[in-house]
Amino acid sequence: MSAMKIRKNILTLHAKEIAIRNLFGFFAFLSVLLLGLILLFLFREGLPLFKKISLADFLFGTAWYPTYEPPEYGIWPLIVGSLAVTFFASLIAVPLGLLSAVYIAEIAPTRIKEILKSIIELLAGLPSVVLGFFGMVIVGPWLQETFDLPTGLNIMNASVMLAIMAIPTISSLSEDALYAVPREFKEASYALGATKYETIIRVIIPAALSGVSTAVILGMARAIGETMVVLMVAGGAAAIPEGIFDAVRPMTASIAAEMGEAPFRSGHYHALFATGIVLFVITLAFNLIADYISNRFRETGSGTL
Amino acid sequence: MEKDFIIRTKNVDFYYGAFRALSDITMDFEKNKVTALIGPSGCGKSTLLRLLNRMNDLIDGTRVEGEILFEGRNIYAPDVDPVEIRQRIGMVFQKPNPFPKSIYNNITYAPKLAGIRESGEIEALVEESLKQAVLWDEVKDILTKSAMTLSGGQQQRLCIARALAMKPDVILMDEPTSALDPISTAKIEELIDTLKKHYTIIIVTHNMQQAARISEYTGFFYLGKVIEFNVTEKIFTNPDVKQTEDYITGRFG
Incomplete structure (x- = not known):
């Protein structure tokens, strides 16, 4: 039983x-x-x-007039817009993110470290629409007056806002990578008569390089995929920019702004989805690169750096 | 003949926060000799070793009292730069810790920091250091490969070569063979024997046979104090203190 x-x-x-x-x-x-x-x-x-149109005409066509008759679906200006704001955002965010990561991981006293870490996390939690609003009403007018521009909503403004969004990603992922560098390496360096800064530059950063590069690429991926900020502050002009104070219309902004008005299954509608595919391919490439870099040096250290 | 002491400690106390890890350490280390520091885990022997090149500076909340004289100068005096001390007193760690760089770049790390730029001089230094560490024949064709591809024993000899490349006067070794197999251990011991012609070596070891084999002087530590410090033969055959004898014969520790 x-x-x-x-x-x-x-x-x-x-x-x-x-x-x-x-x-x-x-x-x-x-x-x-x-x-x-x-x-x-x-x-x-x-x-x-x-x-309706060839892939080459779509990607490299310089005229985006989806509602004209006949319509033109060249997204080259949108691609350039996306790349431009991402590039300049990286130019700002990468040094700032990296330096703050180095400071937090290696230099700051424990108390300051804790405070800084929570502030950066807070920055990551900031809704993008709030940031966009800030760019629109504070940074935009300031840029316009200071540089005497027709509009303050331009590449410069969008890049700064995107940089603010990318810094937390770059900083916290880099900090993890720096923190993971074994203490043995640091001790070896000090024991060989290196100063703290020599140790950071010659040992810690090279040893963390794969993680740091991943952080940078993921931060850039975040910037290129971001929509609300660029919709609000990039200016919205679907033209190839000539300087950093020109307005642009990144791919994400274009999709978000126009999708509501594009008739269902019209050429415009399909073009916006095709733009989405391009965006998807770009972010996928970014992620694959990040993955490749982070795996590459994992086993033997950073090789011959 | 007057003995030449390169490092002397005078009444050294050392604290981790409120914990007193070393009390009243007074020892003289003779030049171009091997001195072994033995004792059970936690007795303070590694702590003392790390005091001698100011590695304990890197730990927060530590405090040193007393004097440690290196060539007659107190290395804890306010005007002394720890970086300069560490250039003169090299260190080899328990776990082999080559940098994740090429073999060549591991060796050139310290000389380049010291400002040696001339490539002929650097190349000669690499060869000389690797030969001194008896590693040259094994790695001379793979100098550009990552040091991480070497075996544990080779990595440890690389770490010794890396320390030698900065031309130190003293080499501190913190249980350098505890992570190695017997053959690699024997190689390192042989190496220590040849190195003592030019360098003063202070070695912490858990292995009493090793201390007996390679050292001229042995200090026995227990609970943060030097129990007995004398010539190795005396310590191992006829120690003055009962505790030393008990430890050496394996009755505790």
């Missing part, structure tokens, strides 16, 4: 294990499935555009 009972318990236990395992598996695959479906949808709605 009791033997049967135990047997039954084991059976129910086993069934429970299987049920739990399947449940977790289901949710894990659900996210993959959803991603797959989104992609499928993106391509289904975007690819029909290429029945």
